[in-house]
Amino acid sequence: MTASVLSLELSELELKRGDRLLVSGLSFSLRPGQLALVTGPNGCGKTTLLRTIAGLARPAAGSIRLGGQLVTKLEPIDRGHIAYQAHLEGLKKDLTVRENILFFMEIRGVSDSEHEVMQELGIEAYADRSLRQLSAGQKRRVALAVLKLGGAKLWLLDEPLTNLDPEGRELVSGWLNQHLADQGMAIVATHLAAELKRPGSLLVEL
Amino acid sequence: MAGSAFLSILRRDLRLAFRRVSEWANPLLFFTAVAGMFPLALSPDRLAMSPGEGELYGLQSLGIGVLWMAALLSSLMGLDRLFLNDADDGSMEQLVLSPAPLLSIVYGKLAAHWLVSALPLILLVPVFGLVYQLTADAIAMLAFALFLATPALTVLVAIGAALTVNVRSAAAVIGLVVLPLCAPILIYGARATALALDAESAAQPLYLIASFTFLAVSLGPIAIAAAVRVGLE
Numbered sequence: 001m002t003a004s005v006l007s008l009e010l011s012e013l014e015l016k017r018g019d020r021l022l023v024s025g026l027s028f029s030l031r032p033g034q035l036a037l038v039t040g041p042n043g044c045g046k047t048t049l050l051r052t053i054a055g056l057a058r059p060a061a062g063s064i065r066l067g068g069q070l071v072t073k074l075e076p077i078d079r080g081h082i083a084y085q086a087h088l089e090g091l092k093k094d095l096t097v098r099e100n101i102l103f104f105m106e107i108r109g110v111s112d113s114e115h116e117v118m119q120e121l122g123i124e125a126y127a128d129r130s131l132r133q134l135s136a137g138q139k140r141r142v143a144l145a146v147l148k149l150g151g152a153k154l155w156l157l158d159e160p161l162t163n164l165d166p167e168g169r170e171l172v173s174g175w176l177n178q179h180l181a182d183q184g185m186a187i188v189a190t191h192l193a194a195e196l197k198r199p200g201s202l203l204v205e206l
Numbered sequence: 207m208a209g210s211a212f213l214s215i216l217r218r219d220l221r222l223a224f225r226r227v228s229e230w231a232n233p234l235l236f237f238t239a240v241a242g243m244f245p246l247a248l249s250p251d252r253l254a255m256s257p258g259e260g261e262l263y264g265l266q267s268l269g270i271g272v273l274w275m276a277a278l279l280s281s282l283m284g285l286d287r288l289f290l291n292d293a294d295d296g297s298m299e300q301l302v303l304s305p306a307p308l309l310s311i312v313y314g315k316l317a318a319h320w321l322v323s324a325l326p327l328i329l330l331v332p333v334f335g336l337v338y339q340l341t342a343d344a345i346a347m348l349a350f351a352l353f354l355a356t357p358a359l360t361v362l363v364a365i366g367a368a369l370t371v372n373v374r375s376a377a378a379v380i381g382l383v384v385l386p387l388c389a390p391i392l393i394y395g396a397r398a399t400a401l402a403l404d405a406e407s408a409a410q411p412l413y414l415i416a417s418f419t420f421l422a423v424s425l426g427p428i429a430i431a432a433a434v435r436v437g438l439e
Binding site: 051057077079080087093103108109146 | 210211213214215218221222225226294295296297299300301302303304305306307308438439
């Protein structure tokens with residue numbers, strides 16, 4: 001799969017949680033450099049949609065293709081094109097920020113110096129503090145920083161602005177702009193669509 | 207990528223285990239308590255197994271069973287957390303989505319768990335062998351047979367843990383599912399040790415344990431990886 005020509009294709013998607021139908025007949029496509037904002041009330045299936053696009057859950061019907069391949073059948077190496085940031089941070093509370101970042105750098109095959117990476121991500125100020133000692137907003141910032149490691153082309157963000165202060169929101173918004181300018185794609189589930197909306201972005205209401 | 211993912215997860219899990227003392231100390235304390243306290247509950251005059259054999263032989267024979275049982279039960283301790291910790295904080299999702307093969311991640315987690323929970327028991331065996339007055343040969347055999355058998359125990363219990371990752375308070379369920387599967391290991395392990403105590407060749411039970419472990423270690427992680435993936439859906 002060539003990273004430069006990746007596009008995402010959702011076709012007649014049907015999502016269920018247990019027996020409950022959440023989404024049906026959802027189709028849209030996303031091209032490089034494009035952002036999709038997924039909105040809707042709590043419980044409408046925003047997180048389920050993101051998890052399904054990430055390949056963590058299977059759709060009840062329909063298909064999701066990244067670069068022409070079904071996301072549930074991606075080779076491990078191609079999974080690196082998708083980065084998903086969920087409600088849960090996916091970080092270890094007993095490790096320091098540096099140890100968490102180093103782990104994700106190793107596992108995603110990023111060979112840069114961790115010092116530079118953390119400086120670039122704006123988290124070097126608390127690099128040697130354990131996650132336990134960080135505020136919810138700081139943890140969110142570290143988790144979003146992890147998203148940038150490995151250069152995934154498709155970002156899936158679940159309420160990325162939760163717990164962030166204005167400075168953090170600006171930082172994340174800047175990362176998103178940069179990612180889209182670099183021909184990346186992003187799907188963001190949010191209640192703050194107005195804040196994240198950009199020209200040409202797709203609005204998906206569930 | 208596969209090798210480095212194995213090492214990365216191994217290092218991470220070892221570091222986490224040493225920061226959460228209870229993780230490696232609990233199985234060890236359990237093993238120590240059971241193996242150490244058991245002789246206190248025995249009446250020396252009732253230990254003679256048959257008129258021809260003395261109390262010592264009775265104590266040794268019981269000791270072999272107790273040490274194997276204690277090792278088996280302590281290997282069950284904490285295993286419900288093996289995948290639950292990663293599922294609870296969202297890191298399992300990140301691991302499954304990472305470009306590293308899930309199988310090498312599973313192997314890394316199992317290796318870390320074995321190093322933290324089984325290796326210390328094997329190192330403690332000589333001490334408890336002496337408590338039960340086992341011969342040097344029997345102690346060496348017990349340690350070696352445990353060394354061969356514990357990887358299979360780790361894999362079997364991990365299959366149970368991976369299958370029950372969405373079930374709260376799953377420890378009892380894991381025990382029920384997994385203990386019968388561990389029975390062959392227990393039987394042949396205890397048999398190998400008893401044969402060494404009688405200064406006879408223990409090759410046959412050892413071969414059986416080794417083949418069981420080979421099977422568990424080569425196929426088990428495939429089942430674990432599949433169970434982890436299904437558990438996230």
